Amino acid sequence: MAQGRVLVVAATHGNERNAPWLLEQWRQRPQLLASSGVELALEIGNPEAFAANRRYIDRDLNRSFAPELLADPARQELELQRARALLEAFGPTGHQPCTVAIDLHSTTSAMGNSLVVYGRRPADLALAAAVQGQLGLPIYLHEADAAQTGFLVERWPCGLVIEVGPVPQGLLSPVIAQRTQLALEAVLAAVAAARAGVLALPAALTVHRHRGSLDLPRHPDGSPAALVHPQLHHRDWRPLRDGEPLFWCADGRVIAYSPSLAPDPEARWPVFINEAAYGEKGIALSLCVRERWPCEPGWVDALAAL
Amino acid sequence: MAQGRVLVVAATHGNERNAPWLLEQWRQRPQLLASSGVELALEIGNPEAFAANRRYIDRDLNRSFAPELLADPARQELELQRARALLEAFGPTGHQPCTVAIDLHSTTSAMGNSLVVYGRRPADLALAAAVQGQLGLPIYLHEADAAQTGFLVERWPCGLVIEVGPVPQGLLSPVIAQRTQLALEAVLAAVAAARAGVLALPAALTVHRHRGSLDLPRHPDGSPAALVHPQLHHRDWRPLRDGEPLFWCADGRVIAYSPSLAPDPEARWPVFINEAAYGEKGIALSLCVRERWPCEPGWVDALAAL
Numbered sequence: 001m002a003q004g005r006v007l008v009v010a011a012t013h014g015n016e017r018n019a020p021w022l023l024e025q026w027r028q029r030p031q032l033l034a035s036s037g038v039e040l041a042l043e044i045g046n047p048e049a050f051a052a053n054r055r056y057i058d059r060d061l062n063r064s065f066a067p068e069l070l071a072d073p074a075r076q077e078l079e080l081q082r083a084r085a086l087l088e089a090f091g092p093t094g095h096q097p098c099t100v101a102i103d104l105h106s107t108t109s110a111m112g113n114s115l116v117v118y119g120r121r122p123a124d125l126a127l128a129a130a131v132q133g134q135l136g137l138p139i140y141l142h143e144a145d146a147a148q149t150g151f152l153v154e155r156w157p158c159g160l161v162i163e164v165g166p167v168p169q170g171l172l173s174p175v176i177a178q179r180t181q182l183a184l185e186a187v188l189a190a191v192a193a194a195r196a197g198v199l200a201l202p203a204a205l206t207v208h209r210h211r212g213s214l215d216l217p218r219h220p221d222g223s224p225a226a227l228v229h230p231q232l233h234h235r236d237w238r239p240l241r242d243g244e245p246l247f248w249c250a251d252g253r254v255i256a257y258s259p260s261l262a263p264d265p266e267a268r269w270p271v272f273i274n275e276a277a278y279g280e281k282g283i284a285l286s287l288c289v290r291e292r293w294p295c296e297p298g299w300v301d302a303l304a305a306l
Numbered sequence: 307m308a309q310g311r312v313l314v315v316a317a318t319h320g321n322e323r324n325a326p327w328l329l330e331q332w333r334q335r336p337q338l339l340a341s342s343g344v345e346l347a348l349e350i351g352n353p354e355a356f357a358a359n360r361r362y363i364d365r366d367l368n369r370s371f372a373p374e375l376l377a378d379p380a381r382q383e384l385e386l387q388r389a390r391a392l393l394e395a396f397g398p399t400g401h402q403p404c405t406v407a408i409d410l411h412s413t414t415s416a417m418g419n420s421l422v423v424y425g426r427r428p429a430d431l432a433l434a435a436a437v438q439g440q441l442g443l444p445i446y447l448h449e450a451d452a453a454q455t456g457f458l459v460e461r462w463p464c465g466l467v468i469e470v471g472p473v474p475q476g477l478l479s480p481v482i483a484q485r486t487q488l489a490l491e492a493v494l495a496a497v498a499a500a501r502a503g504v505l506a507l508p509a510a511l512t513v514h515r516h517r518g519s520l521d522l523p524r525h526p527d528g529s530p531a532a533l534v535h536p537q538l539h540h541r542d543w544r545p546l547r548d549g550e551p552l553f554w555c556a557d558g559r560v561i562a563y564s565p566s567l568a569p570d571p572e573a574r575w576p577v578f579i580n581e582a583a584y585g586e587k588g589i590a591l592s593l594c595v596r597e598r599w600p601c602e603p604g605w606v607d608a609l610a611a612l
């Protein structure tokens with residue numbers, strides 16, 4: 001199998017502006033992206049939403065890649081059309097076939113520079129482990145959440161999300177842009193090293209495995225009855241202790257963390273705390289268990305084969 | 307003249323979520339807002355934009371109160387209709403007449419807890435000076451900018467904006483909500499004190515007087531060629547020094563501040579640095595001169611009369 005291009009997608013969400021800004025710079029001056037010799041396809045995920053500076057037009061593009069949605073001819077929302085078009089152009093059997101997809105995102109949460117992996121595909125884990133070994137980035141492993149499906153990278157043989165924050169929606173920030181580029185260059189270097197047969201993984205990788213999400217307490221009409229507590233704000237990746245403040249009510253009352261509130265009593269590691277776009281999804285934060293997995297030799301082979 | 311109500315407006319921009327959240331709490335439990343006995347009208351500025359979580363639908367509501375726009379029957383954008391409706395309901399000669407308007411805003415810039423005053427009306431200056439004397443809040447005095455007109459509070463005999471940040475668009479934050487409430491309570495206490503004849507102003511107030519704005523450097527197609535430099539980010543209200551970094555280019559070049567770039571060589575105080583909503587207005591930051599004005603005895607009388 002010929003080694004495919006790497007698809008780099010920016011502005012899958014149209015109000016996350018730093019990655020598309022970078023992408024425009026790379027298009028104008030390719031030497032600004034040290035791509036380790038890997039052939040790239042650079043693409044704006046949702047051009048209409050980007051032009052409108054909105055997350056999406058009809059529906060979240062990054063929840064639109066579920067096979068049953070893509071296959072349903074009755075579903076013609078703009079983002080479903082765009083998902084199909086992206087796959088036709090850049091999918092593994094597309095006109096410009098890509099075997100790896102890297103989707104560049106930003107968040108209002110203090111995720112720092114991080115990776116999101118969907119499920120446990122060996123090639124994804126090789127890539128994530130290599131980048132974590134190189135840069136120390138934390139990994140959010142998303143799986144087994146029936147309410148959150150249809151992510152873009154899942155439709156490519158290998159792929160992950162680079163997630164950088166905190167940054168407001170619609171805002172350009174050199175710090176966010178530089179972090180994004182740093183992570184992308186590490187990903188591309190890992191792909192190149194795997195293909196050259198010289199990728200060495202660390203002995204193990206640390207993952208924060210998704211177990212569920214908490215919503216804000218709400219009034220009967222759906223409006224928030226409490227907000228994320230200031231002491232929890234920007235504390236992504238740091239384990240919650242019993243009694244630690246979670247939510248703050250207008251009258252000063254505090255709702256504290258207890259394992260009984262969590263989807264899994266061991267799921268003490270919060271991520272995506274107060275991500276602005278997740279209000280409509282009913283997610284105030286997600287909770288993870290932290291696990292350390294030995295890296296398996298087969299992972300590198302799976303990545304090298306792509 | 308009977309002492310009019312104070313109009314408190316939240317969500318004049320629909321993606322600034324903290325003030326409307328507070329307003330909903332106050333409606334449900336009025337005792338949460340210690341209003342110093344002043345009669346209030348609480349109103350969502352732009353309900354359609356709030357429902358859509360967007361700054362506006364057709365045009366910026368807070369640039370829609372210019373008399374010539376309001377008077378033009380050919381102009382029927384949603385926000386112009388809303389501006390007329392707000393004036394009919396709550397204007398000084400409206401159904402529920404209000405003489406003072408307080409418009410609650412938030413920003414992605416690090417404005418802290420601050421006041422914006424439009425022009426030099428004595429009653430506005432009394433209110434701003436009283437709050438600055440009480441809480442030390444900085445004051446941005448906006449005037450003489452032909453590109454930015456039609457602000458809501460200008461259509462009431464007295465009014466100012468409470469501007470709090472930094473907070474991403476669309477995000478609820480107790481810190482921002484608490485600051486907003488603190489400033490509003492100080493404003494209402496000042497109104498009540500003026501009406502009771504017991505308002506004492508400080509000897510002087512400090513204003514940051516608007517002199518102009520700088521845009522990002524741009525490519526011929528209008529896209530940004532450089533971003534606000536990280537060293538300038540969140541440095542609102544702190545004077546720029548010659549040679550200090552202003553903008554950062556993707557290739558690492560830096561564009562530094564020099565007085566020749568500014569609309570006025572004395573305008574060294576930046577405000578609204580990297581406000582996300584101002585990209586479309588071509589404003590990367592605004593520049594002010596800092597001035598100290600003696601408070602005049604007539605100011606309190608002007609406020610007391612409303």
